[in-house]
Amino acid sequence: MNKINVVGTSATGKSTFSRALAKRLELHYIELDNLFWLDDWQECPDEIFFAKIEAEIAQAQHGYVIDGNYTRSIPVKWAEIDTVIWLDLPFPVNFYRSVKRAFHRAWHKQNLWPSSNNQESLKQMFGQDSIIWWMVKTHAKNRQKYFEMMTAPEYQHLKWIRLTSQKQVNQFLEQI
Numbered sequence: 329m330n331k332i333n334v335v336g337t338s339a340t341g342k343s344t345f346s347r348a349l350a351k352r353l354e355l356h357y358i359e360l361d362n363l364f365w366l367d368d369w370q371e372c373p374d375e376i377f378f379a380k381i382e383a384e385i386a387q388a389q390h391g392y393v394i395d396g397n398y399t400r401s402i403p404v405k406w407a408e409i410d411t412v413i414w415l416d417l418p419f420p421v422n423f424y425r426s427v428k429r430a431f432h433r434a435w436h437k438q439n440l441w442p443s444s445n446n447q448e449s450l451k452q453m454f455g456q457d458s459i460i461w462w463m464v465k466t467h468a469k470n471r472q473k474y475f476e477m478m479t480a481p482e483y484q485h486l487k488w489i490r491l492t493s494q495k496q497v498n499q500f501l502e503q504i
């Protein structure tokens with residue numbers, strides 16, 4: 329039974345990749361952003377967020393693919409995990425995708441997750457709370473964090489797969 333967490337900086341394609349991977353492996357797909365964000369950009373309290381993660385994992389009879397970072401949830405989401413797939417794309421790729429995605433979402437006024445009414449706006453795209461700014465601030469930190477976690481003794485039981493280009497991402501999915 330596969331129990332996988334796909335991680336990486338914003339706009340690496342975690343959700344697209346995770347959905348495709350879950351479909352190919354016939355596993356339950358769990359999107360952490362959908363569990364975390366409440367209406368009007370309110371954050372879910374940790375105890376409720378963790379309970380939602382546990383409930384989703386409990387539903388997964390044949391394994392699952394968790395899409396998302398949320399480091400504070402590691403004790404819950406990695407309790408039974410066997411594989412971490414790290415999408416570690418270059419900064420220019422992430423930056424381009426962040427801008428493109430934010431603009432598309434703001435222009436089309438689409439809800440970001442089924443469980444909330446959160447939308448990006450053109451005004452929000454350039455503010456300090458924008459996903460673009462978040463990606464810029466966290467890209468290097470996330471890379472350092474995952475490099476350290478890959479070698480940390482407490483995570484050596486996990487299989488780590490690091491994909492560093494869109495070509496590698498595509499090839500990985502094709503080989504499944």
